[in-house]
Amino acid sequence: MKIFNSSQIRKADAYTIAHEPVTELKLMERAAEACAKWLEDEIPRETVFYIFCGSGNNGGDGLALARLLCHNGLSTHVFVGESNEQASEARSVNFQRLAEHPEIAVHQLEDAVELDFEANSVLVDALFGTGLNREIDGKYAELINFLNELPFRRISIDVPSGLFADRLIKENATVFTAHDTLSFQFWKQSFLHPETGAFCGNVHILDIGLHKNFVESEPSNRFVTDDAVIFQLYKPRSPFTHKGKLGKTRIIAGSYGKMGAAVLAVKAAVHCGSGLTVIEAPECGNEILQTSCPEAMFELNGDQYATAFLINENESVGVGPGLGTNPDTAKAFLKFLQDCTQPMVIDADALNIIASNPDSLKMIPKDSILTPHPKEFERLFGSTANSYERVDLAQKMAAELGVTIVLKDHFTQICLPDGSVYYNTTGNAGMAKGGSGDVLLGIITSLLAQKYEPAQAAIFGVWLHGKAGDFAMQKSSVEAMLPTDLISELGSVFKCLSEKKGQIH
Ligand SMILES: NC(=O)C1=CN([C@@H]2O[C@H](COP(=O)(O)OP(=O)(O)OC[C@H]3O[C@@H](n4cnc5c(N)ncnc54)[C@H](O)[C@@H]3O)[C@@H](O)[C@H]2O)[C@@H](O)CC1
Ligand SMILES: Nc1ncnc2c1ncn2[C@@H]1O[C@H](COP(=O)(O)OP(=O)(O)O)[C@@H](O)[C@H]1O
Ligand SMILES: [K+]
Numbered sequence: 001m002k003i004f005n006s007s008q009i010r011k012a013d014a015y016t017i018a019h020e021p022v023t024e025l026k027l028m029e030r031a032a033e034a035c036a037k038w039l040e041d042e043i044p045r046e047t048v049f050y051i052f053c054g055s056g057n058n059g060g061d062g063l064a065l066a067r068l069l070c071h072n073g074l075s076t077h078v079f080v081g082e083s084n085e086q087a088s089e090a091r092s093v094n095f096q097r098l099a100e101h102p103e104i105a106v107h108q109l110e111d112a113v114e115l116d117f118e119a120n121s122v123l124v125d126a127l128f129g130t131g132l133n134r135e136i137d138g139k140y141a142e143l144i145n146f147l148n149e150l151p152f153r154r155i156s157i158d159v160p161s162g163l164f165a166d167r168l169i170k171e172n173a174t175v176f177t178a179h180d181t182l183s184f185q186f187w188k189q190s191f192l193h194p195e196t197g198a199f200c201g202n203v204h205i206l207d208i209g210l211h212k213n214f215v216e217s218e219p220s221n222r223f224v225t226d227d228a229v230i231f232q233l234y235k236p237r238s239p240f241t242h243k244g245k246l247g248k249t250r251i252i253a254g255s256y257g258k259m260g261a262a263v264l265a266v267k268a269a270v271h272c273g274s275g276l277t278v279i280e281a282p283e284c285g286n287e288i289l290q291t292s293c294p295e296a297m298f299e300l301n302g303d304q305y306a307t308a309f310l311i312n313e314n315e316s317v318g319v320g321p322g323l324g325t326n327p328d329t330a331k332a333f334l335k336f337l338q339d340c341t342q343p344m345v346i347d348a349d350a351l352n353i354i355a356s357n358p359d360s361l362k363m364i365p366k367d368s369i370l371t372p373h374p375k376e377f378e379r380l381f382g383s384t385a386n387s388y389e390r391v392d393l394a395q396k397m398a399a400e401l402g403v404t405i406v407l408k409d410h411f412t413q414i415c416l417p418d419g420s421v422y423y424n425t426t427g428n429a430g431m432a433k434g435g436s437g438d439v440l441l442g443i444i445t446s447l448l449a450q451k452y453e454p455a456q457a458a459i460f461g462v463w464l465h466g467k468a469g470d471f472a473m474q475k476s477s478v479e480a481m482l483p484t485d486l487i488s489e490l491g492s493v494f495k496c497l498s499e500k501k502g503q504i505h
Pocket of ligand 3: 058125127128129
């Protein structure tokens with residue numbers, strides 16, 4: 001799914017109105033219907049809805065929603081400002097249509113502070129959407145601060161009021177803090193970054209049928225990895241295949257005291273479908289690795305830490321977890337980097353070694369995949385003021401170096417050498433535990449061995465990793481789940497994928 005900025009979203013609305021037999025009013029009705037359906041499916045019927053409406057079309061959505069909820073027998077209050085006369089035509093019509101339902105209580109926005117809210121209230125924010133053009137202050141800020149303190153579920157329509165769709169806000173800016181955001185048609189960039197996304201709660205994208213031609217032809221180099229992307233990438237296995245066709249994965253990982261990282265990476269590679277898997281590690285890991293992952297072959301690269309790296313043609317290499325940064329390891333790794341021509345997956349200490357030897361950046365084989373967490377990214381490419389600037393820098397460096405940079409985050413950003421960025425939306429806070437990144441390296445390397453193109457391996461691998469995390473969370477909890485559980489759940493994720501692709505097992 002493409003990510004558009006607010007002016008492109010306005011263009012998408014306008015294009016749809018111009019090219020379809022649909023008016024602005026009808027489009028607003030579609031948006032309100034989609035919200036009403038979501039609320040009726042998700043929220044208990046005995047709820048009392050309090051809908052706060054601004055003077056733009058976001059407010060218009062709120063007014064239409066109030067009418068639809070009331071029409072369906074739900075208890076509804078609306079709050080409006082005094083400036084109804086400045087409203088768009090569609091918003092004004094929806095204000096007038098409230099009269100069809102005299103049972104809807106209409107209040108002034110500023111009267112909210114005096115109101116006795118019912119115990120089973122839900123607050124709906126339709127104050128500002130994509131038309132926000134400055135930070136919120138004055139009476140709107142007072143209202144939002146008041147609503148944020150009430151002990152009720154809060155739901156935003158399209159965008160939490162106070163957030164811009166496509167840029168950062170000032171620190172301490174006033175924003176409606178939503179538990180859920182019902183947003184139309186597209187993810188907005190601000191939902192995907194920690195500084196702003198934290199205000200959105202759970203994001204639900206509702207289809208309001210904006211014109212396909214516009215969506216296809218309007219350029220954007222930022223995307224969200226959606227199910228359609230994944231179904232296209234996933235290659236089901238042929239029944240006549242054999243291990244020789246499913247690639248050879250080499251994981252180079254582990255040192256004394258950090259052999260767990262190697263175990264996680266190699267097990268993830270095997271569970272992700274690698275035909276043959278080798279773990280290259282120092283002697284101190286031999287027994288540990290052979291016992292915990294008998295499916296993988298063991299090859300020696302040192303005693304307590306790696307001192308020499310083996311180069312083999314026709315293998316996909318993933319290097320870094322638990323490797324350590326001993327000077328001998330660093331020296332051997334830099335030589336390996338120089339001698340290798342095949343794309344590889346580079347993580348953790350391998351990235352730290354590169355960061356300490358900046359000249360080695362240009363030795364990274366083209367099409368390699370780097371998987372830094374924010375601190376590793378900073379060591380490699382320098383610090384940035386915020387996550388918006390960080391993704392811009394990652395996008396630039398990926399293109400300059402001809403590599404894929406997987407910038408690990410809640411919504412991990414996959415920056416491809418062609419200058420595009422894919423945001424991943426699977427995964428959860430249960431994955432914030434040492435070892436999750438090692439699993440990711442194993443998954444991506446395994447996909448690379450199975451002949452997924454590097455960019456595909458990165459996009460698909462990050463999605464699989466997050467999806468396995470979501471499955472693991474359902475069975476456990478964000479606190480208790482383990483990186484090991486991600487590996488166990490890969491089976492269920494592939495099962496779902498192959499069932500959805502219409503395979504019979
Ligand atoms: N255009 C369309 O066809 C559709 C629009 N939709 C809705 O329309 C919204 C966009 O509507 P608008 O462009 O009217 O914009 P908004 O409803 O977001 O509000 C813009 C209004 O708020 C004022 N404003 C902006 N920032 C302010 C601030 N900080 N303090 C006080 N006032 C401020 C502006 O001057 C303008 O009057 C979307 O988010 C969505 O909810 C939906 O109905 C779907 C269809
Ligand atoms: N809050 C979160 N939401 C979603 N994914 C997360 C979250 N925290 C961590 N992750 C994922 O878990 C992995 C952690 O990687 P990393 O920091 O390298 O861990 P480690 O090196 O300890 O294995 C990344 O893929 C990251 O995207
Ligand atoms: K809103």
